[in-house]
Amino acid sequence: MPSTRRTARQADLLERLVALLTAEGFSALTLDDLAERLRCSKTTLYQLARSKQGLVVEAVKHYFRGATEAVEKRVAQTVDPSDRVRVYLTTVAEQLRPLSRRFLDDVADFPPAREVYEANTRMAAERVRQLIAEGVSGGAFRDVHTAFVGEVAAATMRQIQQGELKARTGLTDAEAYEQLASLIVHAVSS
Numbered sequence: 001m002p003s004t005r006r007t008a009r010q011a012d013l014l015e016r017l018v019a020l021l022t023a024e025g026f027s028a029l030t031l032d033d034l035a036e037r038l039r040c041s042k043t044t045l046y047q048l049a050r051s052k053q054g055l056v057v058e059a060v061k062h063y064f065r066g067a068t069e070a071v072e073k074r075v076a077q078t079v080d081p082s083d084r085v086r087v088y089l090t091t092v093a094e095q096l097r098p099l100s101r102r103f104l105d106d107v108a109d110f111p112p113a114r115e116v117y118e119a120n121t122r123m124a125a126e127r128v129r130q131l132i133a134e135g136v137s138g139g140a141f142r143d144v145h146t147a148f149v150g151e152v153a154a155a156t157m158r159q160i161q162q163g164e165l166k167a168r169t170g171l172t173d174a175e176a177y178e179q180l181a182s183l184i185v186h187a188v189s190s
Contacts, residue, residue: 006048010047010048013038013040013044013045013048014048014058014059014062015062016038017034017038017048017055017058017059018059018062018063020034020037020038021056021059021060021103022059022063022098022099022100022103023098023100023103024100024102024103025100025102025103025105025106026052026056026059026103026106026110027106027109027110029052030052031045031051031052031055034052034055053110053112056110056112056113057112057113057116060107060113060116060117061116063099064116064117064120067092067095067096067120068120068123070091070094070095071088071091071092071095074087074088074091075087075088075091075131080140081131081134081135081138081140081141082135082140082141082185082189084131084134084135085128085131085132085135085181085184085185085188086181086182086185088127088128088131088181089128089153089177089178089180089181089184090174090177090178090181092124092157092177093160093173093174093176093177093178094174096161096173097173097174101163104161104162104163108162117161121154121157121158121161122154124153124154124157125150125151125153125154125157126150128149128150128153128154128184129146129147129149129150132144132146132149132150132184132188133146135188136188139190140189140190141188141189141190142188142189142190144187144188149184149187149188152184153180153184156176156180157180160173160176160177160180161173
């Protein structure tokens with residue numbers, strides 16, 4: 001079983017794997033393709049995961065773990081409750097911007113990767129609920145049903161990430177997240 005503690009070489013390989021997969025997707029790539037493109041042996045790849053499917057899941061988890069850290073770092077630097085919601089959603093958009101449509105489609109078509117993606121969307125909805133609840137308890141927001149607002153945010157995030165909102169509205173992902181942030185902030189403001 002691959003170790004969860006990675007060497008510097010393995011960490012670098014995982015970063016390069018994430019960059020490759022997020023740019024080009026993964027459904028058309030074989031393990032041989034990955035080894036060739038990353039200039040390593042299949043044995044080296046097997047140190048990260050036991051199969052191509054395992055590598056994909058590791059890469060998706062790694063990407064979302066890093067994105068979550070970046071989002072939370074920005075939120076931690078923000079004090080105003082309205083700005084915290086806005087910063088959270090716009091930073092999520094920034095973190096999703098580098099993901100190619102091919103990668104997102106491949107994730108949607110591969111259940112283990114889709115589960116990671118969906119779990120991150122659920123965590124994002126929970127985080128929006130928390131940020132709103134903090135604003136309500138601090139008196140910055142009116143008393144709203146935070147779970148409902150979180151579910152509306154989650155449903156919208158899924159539509160943004162699946163390309164549905166772009167198809168129906170013409171908004172880019174970043175624009176859609178900005179609109180979502182504005183909608184939520186205005187809806188909960190006192």
